[in-house]
Amino acid sequence: MFSKACEYGIKASIYIAYNSYEGKRVSLKDIAKEIDSPEAFTAKILQDLARHNIINSVKGAYGGFEIDKKDIQSIKLSEIVNAIDGDKIYKGCGLGLHTCEEEHPCPVHDQFKIVRTELKNMLESTNLEQLALDIKSGVTFLKI
Amino acid sequence: MFSKACEYGIKASIYIAYNSYEGKRVSLKDIAKEIDSPEAFTAKILQDLARHNIINSVKGAYGGFEIDKKDIQSIKLSEIVNAIDGDKIYKGCGLGLHTCEEEHPCPVHDQFKIVRTELKNMLESTNLEQLALDIKSGVTFLKI
DNA sequence: TACAAATAGGATAAATTTATCCGAAATAAA
DNA sequence: TTTATTTCGGATAAATTTATCCTATTTGTA
Ligand code: FES
Ligand code: FES
Numbered sequence A, B: 001m002f003s004k005a006c007e008y009g010i011k012a013s014i015y016i017a018y019n020s021y022e023g024k025r026v027s028l029k030d031i032a033k034e035i036d037s038p039e040a041f042t043a044k045i046l047q048d049l050a051r052h053n054i055i056n057s058v059k060g061a062y063g064g065f066e067i068d069k070k071d072i073q074s075i076k077l078s079e080i081v082n083a084i085d086g087d088k089i090y091k092g093c094g095l096g097l098h099t100c101e102e103e104h105p106c107p108v109h110d111q112f113k114i115v116r117t118e119l120k121n122m123l124e125s126t127n128l129e130q131l132a133l134d135i136k137s138g139v140t141f142l143k144i
Numbered sequence C: 001t002a003c004a005a006a007t008a009g010g011a012t013a014a015a016t017t018t019a020t021c022c023g024a025a026a027t028a029a030a
Numbered sequence D: 001t002t003t004a005t006t007t008c009g010g011a012t013a014a015a016t017t018t019a020t021c022c023t024a025t026t027t028g029t030a
Helices: A004-021 A030-037 A037-051 A077-085 A109-124 A128-136 B004-021 B028-035 B040-051 B077-085 B109-123 B129-136
Strands: A056-058 A064-066 B056-058 B062-064
Touching: A004 A030, A004 A037, A004 A064, A004 A077, A030 A037, A037 A056, A037 A077, A056 B129, A077 A109, A109 B004, A109 B109, A109 B129, B004 B028, B004 B040, B004 B062, B004 B077, B004 B129, B028 B040, B028 B062, B040 B077, B077 B109
Parallel strands: none
Antiparallel strands: A056 A064, B056 B062
16 A cells, blocks of 8 residues: 555654654654664665655754654645655546546446545645644554 | 566456457567566566466467466455465565564554555455456556 | 466566765865 | 664665466377
8 A cells, every 4th residue: 555665754743743742853763762763774764754744854963853743733635645656646546547537437446446535535634733642642652 | 565576477467368359369568568677577477476376378480479368357456466466465564563463463453454454355356357357448558 | 188368487677775885175274 | 962762764684476488298190
């Protein structure tokens, strides 16, 4: 469904959001450990998210990653997915036709569109705040 | 969403079903041309589908691929997807946790499960007959 | 039987995704 | 100012997916 990079990106964002809520900036090392991801690969993804202004990165000693408290609530899952995997999952044809169009539908267009739209709505209606709070209260988990 | 191999596999199955309905056996060459896929790669996928008893292959002169007419209606999209991509899309965690479990949910578990179930239902309630008929009547397309 | 047509299957290559390594640059603290 | 810490970014490697090539095998027909 999502690429490995995107999975790591989502989990990292949630972990950063969770810590930013408590005023804590977290390091790459921490993040990779908490979400059980390869450190160097995760660094690339975090850079990407920073470039997309989804997270902030701070260089140097005592640096790390954080998200403005006031933004946590407005960052949707869809922005993260879009930044890393692009919009193919929102717009692309389920059977790989060049473009998904009503006027030239593939055999599963009607059925696929429903699922794709549901996924889109889900990603657009879920924000980092909700997800971070569940981590905090211990009802959801980032690894294993 | 699906792998390239799976996309080709679905499209090939539909094309074979459509022709089998009219009593025509189709060659690899034909299939690859009609679904706009690389021939040799498509051959591997068809072998795979044949091994899974989803399609029949006939070697030698005048050979090719076909599906028993009586089976077309009962072959669900889910069987094809499962044969090629496995069951990860049905059962796997959206964020890549080892297993998706209610007792140890990832942050998007509740939301993701809904979408995943919808996809599962869609694939399990769509059969080759429906899809082949739409190709035949020209309302859906296998390429471009 | 000989030949042509077609799939089977192994080996290999190309492309993409995932992952690692290392030096440069930035920054806070001593 | 020096040092330790930490992200940035380029190069490279490993793994996986996608694609190609070539030979063997099967089978219908002349
Ligand atoms: S054309 Fe394939 S999903 Fe719309
Ligand atoms: S645990 Fe992640 S989807 Fe169920």
